[in-house]
Amino acid sequence: MPDRPSLVIVGAGGLGREVAALVEALHPPPPSGALAGFVDDDPSRHGDTVMGYSVLGDVHWLAQQADLRFVIAVGNGTARRHIAETLRPSAPRATSLVHPSVSLHRTAEVAPGAIVCRGVASTVQFEVGPHALLNLNCTIGHDSVLGAFVTLHPGVHVSGAVHLADGVTLGTGAVVLPGVQIGAHTTVGAGAVVTDDLPPHCTAVGTPARPQS
Numbered sequence: 477m478p479d480r481p482s483l484v485i486v487g488a489g490g491l492g493r494e495v496a497a498l499v500e501a502l503h504p505p506p507p508s509g510a511l512a513g514f515v516d517d518d519p520s521r522h523g524d525t526v527m528g529y530s531v532l533g534d535v536h537w538l539a540q541q542a543d544l545r546f547v548i549a550v551g552n553g554t555a556r557r558h559i560a561e562t563l564r565p566s567a568p569r570a571t572s573l574v575h576p577s578v579s580l581h582r583t584a585e586v587a588p589g590a591i592v593c594r595g596v597a598s599t600v601q602f603e604v605g606p607h608a609l610l611n612l613n614c615t616i617g618h619d620s621v622l623g624a625f626v627t628l629h630p631g632v633h634v635s636g637a638v639h640l641a642d643g644v645t646l647g648t649g650a651v652v653l654p655g656v657q658i659g660a661h662t663t664v665g666a667g668a669v670v671t672d673d674l675p676p677h678c679t680a681v682g683t684p685a686r687p688q689s
């Protein structure tokens with residue numbers, strides 16, 4: 477446990493509380509001495525206590541705190557990118573969080589700011605980009621590359637040698653077959669099976685997944 481709490485969770489909503497539980501799993505017993513608190517852009521929450529941790533202020537307050545680290549617990553990848561861009565020129569450092577149930581092979585690369593939740597199973601030589609979110613019970617195959625701000629909702633299966641460009645979102649239970657490439661900021665609906673490459677900036681649903689018109 478660090479000498480004083482240094483980690484701040486950006487976002488005090490549902491995902492923020494789940495990420496607080498992840499921090500408690502990493503730094504037991506709860507409440508975790510590693511967690512300084514939350515920040516949230518809703519001013520009505522400032523001063524509140526969430527799961528025993530204070531809501532300290534907003535992102536602009538956090539930008540002034542040179543001695544803190546942060547992780548962005550916001551489900552929408554575009555919103556995470558905007559927050560990261562607000563914080564990037566400033567002092568606090570993005571940190572990655574990997575749930576202790578997750579065993580990452582030494583050849584896996586997880587960038588700062590990424591969140592890897594409980595039950596994620598993975599193989600070898602894959603990359604997870606900055607501020608990507610891998611929610612509960614996802615699987616990641618060998619040689620796959622997940623770009624910055626990628627979002628995998630619970631139970632997604634990414635096969636081997638898949639390329640997810642920056643900002644891709646895969647809905648709950650989606651499956652991506654081996655070698656498929658998905659273009660930047662495309663969203664795949666819950667339960668879809670992606671059998672072929674998808675272009676950027678579209679929404680695709682179904683089996684096989686097809687862009688909606």
Ligand SMILES: CC(C)(COP(=O)(O)OP(=O)(O)OC[C@H]1O[C@@H](n2cnc3c(N)ncnc32)[C@H](O)[C@@H]1OP(=O)(O)O)[C@@H](O)C(=O)NCCC(=O)NCCS
Pocket residue numbers: 629630646647648663664665666667668679680681682
């Ligand atoms: C695909 C998705 C992004 C589309 O959202 P949207 O743009 O708001 O679309 P709508 O809900 O208006 O639906 C548009 C059409 O697509 C269909 N559709 C929506 N999601 C679908 C899905 N996952 N699979 C198949 N069809 C779907 C709707 O039935 C509707 O069809 P219709 O035009 O014939 O009535 C969304 O439905 C989805 O699956 N998001 C994933 C969310 C998720 O996994 N969250 C996890 C949180 S932990």
